[in-house]
Amino acid sequence: VAIPAPRQGAAALVTGASSGIGLELARGLATRGHDLVLTARRRELLEDVAGELTREHRVRVEVCPADLSEPSERGRLAQEIETRGLAIDVLVLCAGFGMGGPFVEQNRDRLTLMMRTNIESTVTLAHAFTPGMAARSSGAVLVVSSIAGNQPMPNFGVYAATKAAVTSFGEMLSAELAASGVTVTVLVPGAVRTDFASVAQMTSQERRTPAPLWIDADACARAGLDGLERGRRKVVPRTAVRLMHFAGSHTPRGVWLRTVRRLLTP
Numbered sequence: 001v002a003i004p005a006p007r008q009g010a011a012a013l014v015t016g017a018s019s020g021i022g023l024e025l026a027r028g029l030a031t032r033g034h035d036l037v038l039t040a041r042r043r044e045l046l047e048d049v050a051g052e053l054t055r056e057h058r059v060r061v062e063v064c065p066a067d068l069s070e071p072s073e074r075g076r077l078a079q080e081i082e083t084r085g086l087a088i089d090v091l092v093l094c095a096g097f098g099m100g101g102p103f104v105e106q107n108r109d110r111l112t113l114m115m116r117t118n119i120e121s122t123v124t125l126a127h128a129f130t131p132g133m134a135a136r137s138s139g140a141v142l143v144v145s146s147i148a149g150n151q152p153m154p155n156f157g158v159y160a161a162t163k164a165a166v167t168s169f170g171e172m173l174s175a176e177l178a179a180s181g182v183t184v185t186v187l188v189p190g191a192v193r194t195d196f197a198s199v200a201q202m203t204s205q206e207r208r209t210p211a212p213l214w215i216d217a218d219a220c221a222r223a224g225l226d227g228l229e230r231g232r233r234k235v236v237p238r239t240a241v242r243l244m245h246f247a248g249s250h251t252p253r254g255v256w257l258r259t260v261r262r263l264l265t266p
């Protein structure tokens, strides 16, 4: 089995567990009996989730709030997990956010925050926990990327570039760790009903997104965990999103860039 069975002294770490896809992934893992470590910035939301999961699934849930864009907070998170005597058998890297709009109009500090959250935290947290998995010859890593990372996306550009890096990193890691018994799956959703669009200031683009590209957060999480269980390298939920994935890879780049620039104009 690609997801290690729940065991005493081990847990699944879920980043971005305070809302959306990460929250549903935490619910899915609790349903399967895994003890959990939940992280994101909003402590009260994490505590609500922990209360729900402990009550409904009788699993141990530790809440470790952290701003994952900060190297020192990521270090503190790893330290707290060690202090609590937990090995991480399942690592879910879901924390992230987007920014819509033209590059030249975007706030540079927020762009930096996004790159640190989406790429740096994914790479460094994987680096903190996969050596232990490889040493135990057992572990599962779910990396949440995006269809936006499959090709350049004008008016969504730096976010798409961060997710291109995340997908590339996740697929690479699945190959490097395959021989050690550690599974890595990259989840590549299209449009998921969460707070993502309002955080990204893309609610007008959200309203124009065609219905077949949408999926609920729980269905997205289920597809990700099923793919992880089956040892799949990459999971793209929904047929329409897989078609978009194909189109993004095969449409002549100039045509693609002009079309997306028009479609994603705020």
Ligand SMILES: NC(=O)c1ccc[n+]([C@@H]2O[C@H](COP(=O)([O-])OP(=O)(O)OC[C@H]3O[C@@H](n4cnc5c(N)ncnc54)[C@H](OP(=O)(O)O)[C@@H]3O)[C@@H](O)[C@H]2O)c1
Pocket: 015, 016, 017, 018, 019, 020, 021, 022, 039, 040, 041, 042, 043, 066, 067, 068, 069, 094, 095, 096, 097, 098, 117, 144, 145, 146, 147, 188, 189, 190, 191, 192, 193, 194, 195, 196, 197, 199
């Ligand atoms: N929704 C979509 O259409 C869609 C499509 C493809 C991929 N995705 C990806 O799915 C992932 C989850 O997004 P979502 O759609 O579920 O949106 P969401 O509901 O806004 O969730 C984002 C999560 O990331 C956490 N987060 C953001 N910045 C953080 C930071 N600096 N430190 C720690 N945690 C941070 C948030 O927690 P706090 O605010 O509490 O810190 C929240 O738990 C993201 O990586 C996103 O890029 C989403």
